[in-house]
Amino acid sequence: MAEKKSVWAQLKERLAVDSVDVNDEKIYKDVRGGPGGGRDFRRPKDVKGTLVRVLGYAGRNKGLFVLVLALMLVSTGCSLAASYYLRPLIDDYIVPLIKSPEKDFSALAGQLGILAGIYLASAVATYFTSRTCMTLAQWATNALRRDLFSALQDLPVSFFDQHTHGELMSRFSNDADNVQMCLEQGIVQFLSGIITFVGTVALMISLSWKLFCLTLLTIALSFGLVRGIGRYSRILFKKQQASLGALNGYIEEMLDGLKVVKAFNYEERAKAGFDQCNDEYRENAIFANFLGSIIFPTMNAVMNICYAVTAVLGGFMTVAGSFTIGSLGVYLNYIRQVTMPINMMSNQAINLFSAIAGAERIFAIIDHEPEPDDGAVSLVTVDRAPDGTLTETGHGERTGFWAWKMPRPDGTYEFREVRGSVRLEDVQFSYVPEKPVLKGITVWADPGQKIAFVGSTGAGKTTITNLINRFYEIDSGRILFDGIDVKDIKKAGLRRSMGIVLQDTNLFTGTVMENIRYGKLDATDEECIAAAKSANAHGFITRLPDGYQTMITGNGQNLSQGQRQLLAIARTAVAKHPVLILDEATSSIDTRTEKLIDRGMDALMEGRTVFVIAHRLSTVRNAQAIVVIEQGQIVERGSHEELLDKQGRYYMLYTGQSELD
Ligand SMILES: Nc1ncnc2c1ncn2[C@@H]1O[C@H](COP(=O)(O)OP(=O)(O)OP(=O)(O)O)[C@@H](O)[C@H]1O
Ligand SMILES: [Mg+2]
Structure with a gap:
């Protein structure tokens, strides 16, 4: 029979195992959205600098900022004053009243009125502090989000290769929300905590420094205890987070591989694996909370002892005449109060650090080098x-x-x-240093020519088009547009002169008409409809429930793949660019839509310089030149007939001996 271990033995065992690395990214990643959802327990790198910058955002609205500070001072000052007011109330009014034979309560009532007034002022100021703070926080995070979004718009495409959308989205959601919460409550509570603590201590010393020495000793003792327990509790808490991460990871893996699990009859073992992770999490959570739950009772017990001892000593001092009853009353009250701001601040500290860490990540994006644009043309x-x-x-x-x-x-x-001649000379490029994707590409298109790129998937076709409009910077070689190096052309101008239909269609929330107008913001409705007609999109648009006013949502979920592509073509058609880049969608579409798209593209290409990346051979045939690319190099070029005669790579692709994709 397994030996039953005592709770303490188990606890010791758990604490003895190597503690978890606090900065282990995985722990935080996996538990996101779990308990403590979206909170970040890592320490920020530059607390002061970031805090000052966040406050700078709040400070932009100077009037409100000053108002918040003033209101906070009033509310904290009033609550301190109210607690101290008990002393004159007892000593000068209540005690004399007890002693005097005539019970005239009017003076006392007046004083109570004043006390009520102070409390009222404190309550009103607190209410307005939090209201003003809320407004201030909204203004500040609004500006922060605006800066973040506008920074994102200016970043180079390569930045988005290194950061997932989810990661960037969490800058707007988790991180910005944490900053907002911290501005709404955290900072004010923290500041008022400090003022209350300092004020209370000062008042305690002024009442009796001897008694304060005793209190100080107790506070030190109780915080020593809390720190000690807290350290172990943190280790266990991190273990809890880690095992939650493992649990979530396990669930995700099993759900993702659900079909494999079933196909291989792995269900029972999957359940057993889950039970193990689940139990481990339970045990860790129980122990973490067990230690956590000891902290407050311990602190309370110590403070209660302090209270009792102070009451006895203070009582003696009062009897001996060196202390007044009022002072003793107020002092005992302060013992209860003095640790409150510290508790409050330590609670807020987690939020504050988490918000600062979030703000730091937001600022890292805002400060990121924007897309270079040093062209003069x-x-x-x-x-x-x-x-x-x-x-x-x-x-x-x-x-x-x-x-x-x-x-x-x-x-x-x-x-x-602007004529639309494009020339690439010995272009070398790599997305990741040392891993060349294009190895010396030289292609040219005279105005009005149609050049087709074909090749296996991953050959580098889309990459070439990414370079012509400078989504990425080339490593070496030159790209000339009408004889001008594209590096010398301002990006806005370069991209305006080039129409692009991307391989993955992106539509935005809005009507069909608005989506077409995206290509040229000042296009009239007639121009948009003409563009849709030329792109062969008019037919299906008129059959939509609201025609051109049909709302498109979720990147065109309510449209078919082919319809989305037709809309993207119409969007490009409306702008009438001298140069066009068409990257055909790889996913298969039905033959009827394919014909529509082909005709749409043909109309669009009329009289323009076109680079077309073809995944369907029907698109390629009427190109002046077909360039076959394999592994970042041009392996063949020529017209359709020439290449067929050659019986090389293109021939193999065309005759189906090798797949295009
Ligand atoms: N953003 C990126 N970061 C790093 N590598 C990339 C990136 N985009 C593409 N690559 C790599 O560059 C190579 C060329 O990709 P590219 O998209 O140009 O291929 P393609 O010829 O357009 O293929 P397909 O026919 O499938 O569209 C591939 O090996 C791909 O993995
Ligand atoms: Mg591609």
Whole structure:
């Protein structure tokens, strides 16, 4: 029979096992959303700097900020004053009243009125402090979220490769919420805690420093005890978090692999594994809470002893005449009160640290280097005189003629018509250093030409298009747009001159019309409808319940894959860019929609320079040049017929001897 261990033996055993690493990312990741949901127990790196910056956000609304501080001072001051007022009340009014034969309560009543007034003022000030604080916190976090979102918009695409959406979302949810909570209550409670504590101690010393020495001793003793127990309790608490993490991880793994579990008849073992994790969590939770629950009773017991001893000693002092009854009453009251602000502050400290750690992560994004944009060449609309000279028409005018405005060393500008020739020269690129994805790509497209990229999945086709509009910076080589290095072109201008239909379609919440207008914000309804017609999207749009006014939600969940792609094409069509990049969706669509999309794309490509990444051979056939890419290199190029004659890679892809994807 298994030996039954005592609680203490088990506790010792648990504490003896290596303590959990406080900074172990996994613990915190796994328990997110669990008990203590979204809280972060890691210590922030720069508490002071971050706190000052967070307060800076609150301080932007100076009037409210000062008001909060003033109200807090009033409320704390009043509650301190009210507690001290008992002394003159007892000594000067109640004691004389007891001694005097005539019981005239009017003076006492007046004093009680004043006391009530002070309490009332304190209550009113507390109420307004929390209300004002709430408003202030909303203003501050609103500004913080705005800065965060706008920083995100300016970050390079590569940043988003390194951070998951979930992670960035939690900056807005968990972290921003924690900052808000801390501004709403944490900071004010912390400050008023400090003031109350210092004030109470000062008043205690002024009443009797001898008694205070005794109190100090007790406080030190009780905090020593709390610290001691607290240290062990923290170890157990971390163990509890770790085992909760393990439990959650186990559930997730088993749910994700549900079909495998069933297929391999693993159910019973899965249950046994779960029981083990579940029991481990229970045991750890019980012990963590067991120690946690000892802290307050212990502290209370120590403080009660202090109370009793002070009462006896103070009683003697009062009888001996060196202390008044009022002073003793007030002093005993303070013993009860003095530890309260400390408890309050230590409770708030976790929230405060968690909020500061969150704020630190938010600031890390805000301070992140934005996408570099040091180009000097801008895109402008121009008028063309009969002799061919170009003059800038100013902003917003829609002549339909676009030109590159290039500064000359002498301060004047050269205008070069946007024609849409694109050239990549020996381009090398890697997403991750040392892991080249493109190894010396040279391709060119003259204005109006259609160039198709084909190749296996992961060959680097999408990557090429990511470089032309500078989502990423190339490692070496050059990319020229109308003879100008794209590095010298302002990103806004570069991207405005290039239409792009991405491989993964993204639609936004809004009507169909709004989604098409996304391509050109000042497009009229007629222009949008014309674009939809040219993209072959008009037919299905008119069959939607509300036509062009149908709401699109959740990235177009209410549309089919093909319809989404058609909308994306219409969105690009409305802007009439001189250069187009079309990345065909890889997922299969039915042949009828495929034909619609092909025709839509053909209309869109008319008269423009087009790079098309083809996953369907029907798209490729009428291209001037087909470029076959494998493992980041061009392995073949030529027209459809030329490449078929060659009987190489393209031939294999085309005849189905090798798959395109
Ligand atoms: N953001 C990224 N970070 C790191 N590596 C990436 C990233 N995007 C793509 N890659 C890698 O670069 C290579 C080329 O990817 P790319 O998306 O260009 O392929 P593709 O030819 O478009 O494939 P598909 O036909 O499947 O669309 C792949 O090996 C891929 O794993
Ligand atoms: Mg791709």
